[in-house]
Every structure is written in C-alpha cells, then in structure tokens.
Amino acid sequence: KNQVEQSPQSLIILEGKNCTLQCNYTVSPFSNLRWYKQDTGRGPVSLTIMTFSENTKSNGRYTATLDADTKQSSLHITASQLSDSASYICVVSALGSARQLTFGSGTQLTVLP
C-alpha cells in the first residue's frame, strides 16, 4: 500500500529560526514528490516538485531535498516568518493517473514572535 509519513506532526519555532520537516514514502512506482503549504481552511499551495533525478530544489526560503534511494524527503525553511505558520503536506505521485497521489498527514508549523 502506498504511504506517506511525515514528521514531526507539529512544530513550534521562534520567528527567524530555521526548521526541517521530514517525509518518508513507500509509493511505487515513484513519479514525483511535492511539498504543499496549506493555511487553515485554504487550498494547498505548491512549494516544490521534485522528480526522481532531482536531489535539491529551492523556492525562496524553502529548500526541498529528495533521496530516492532511501525514499526520504525534507523541507527546510530558513529565517522563518510568522506567515510560515501553516500545515506543510508532502504529496507523492506514482506513475500513472492522478488517482495515484498519496498525501501525507502534514506537519503543523507554528511560528511564534
């Protein structure tokens, strides 16, 4: 069964600090991995998308890494801001149709002043 596990479930950090979120997956055959940011009650917003051959991808203060051998990904947020408070969801796509998207349960990040 395809699964995506994220850790930690929740994280509280002070503004300006860095943090790293983890994602482990067992989706096969792997197509790509995406990190989404979801504010409460809002639609997920895509941060990065990585394919099998990509190890690192950055989007501003967000840097995602992918290790396809160990099936692990991380999302590093630098110099956190209050607006970074949200749920960060790891979504893995298997080769084939859109039905093959597997969502992680997300990491709830809270940035305090």
Add this chain to the structure above:
Amino acid sequence: AAGVIQSPRHLIKEKRETATLKCYPIPRHDTVYWYQQGPGQDPQFLISFYEKMQSDKGSIPDRFSAQQFSDYHSELNMSSLELGDSALYFCASSPGRAETQYFGPGTRLLVL
C-alpha cells in the same frame, strides 16, 4: 496571476438535500481534480477530468456526479446529502494530467 476559483465558498444544506459546487480552472488548464477533505483528514481524491472527459475516479460516492464543460469549468453535484458529507471540497487544475496541481480555496460544505 489567475488562480482556481471555486464557488460558493461556504454552503449549508440539510440532510437529503442536493448541492452543486463549481470550479473554474486557471486559464489554459485542461485538467480538473476534485478532492474532499474532512476535518483533520488528508484530502481524498474524488474524480478528475481531462479535456472534458472523465480521466480518473477515486472515492467518489455514487450519490455524487461531476462533469467538465466546454469552457473547462467543472461542477460537482451532490445528492441525498448526509451528515458525513460535511467537509472542505477542493478543486485543483493543471495544464495536463501529469503536471503540478494548483488548488482552489475550497468550498466548505456543512450538512445539518
């Protein structure tokens, strides 16, 4: 930049009523996906359309139906609503089936 538009944003219905949710994809996006997200749960894929044809089907109940129109907007029709249908319904669009999905703000449905 234009985003995915969903209407209405909020909807309150009673049991056994019907509801229609609308989704307007980003211009030039030909693929639309519908997701249901219950409180504290992961989004669950319901159904998708590509070029106005049903592309894939997920956990969509038989009481629900959907279609994509000639202008690429999509509607999710929900009948015989149940309390358990209360959820956030997201629509996403992409320029092709394998591309990144861009999510709309969602429609929050409350069934009383």
